[in-house]
Amino acid sequence: MNEPKLLTIDEAAATAAMNRRTFRRRLSTGEIPTTRSCRDRRVKLIRLEDLRTFMGDEVDMRKAS
Numbered sequence: 001m002n003e004p005k006l007l008t009i010d011e012a013a014a015t016a017a018m019n020r021r022t023f024r025r026r027l028s029t030g031e032i033p034t035t036r037s038c039r040d041r042r043v044k045l046i047r048l049e050d051l052r053t054f055m056g057d058e059v060d061m062r063k064a065s
Contacts, residue, residue: 005048006035012046016055026054 007015012032013023026032027044032054037043 006037006045007048007051009044009046012051015048016051 034044
């Protein structure tokens with residue numbers, strides 16, 4: 001089964017070429033859905049597919065690989 005690619009907040013912000021603070025504000029408004037890490041419940045993860053949907057064609061996929 002193909003597991004979805006998950007990014008930390010820092011990785012997702014870098015992939016989207018956004019300031020981390022701005023990215024966190026977008027997360028807090030619910031514009032980008034997050035999930036909790038099963039290893040550490042304090043860590044929020046963003047699915048790459050959700051980030052693509054949010055950013056559209058602006059996401060540089062080379063950074064996400």
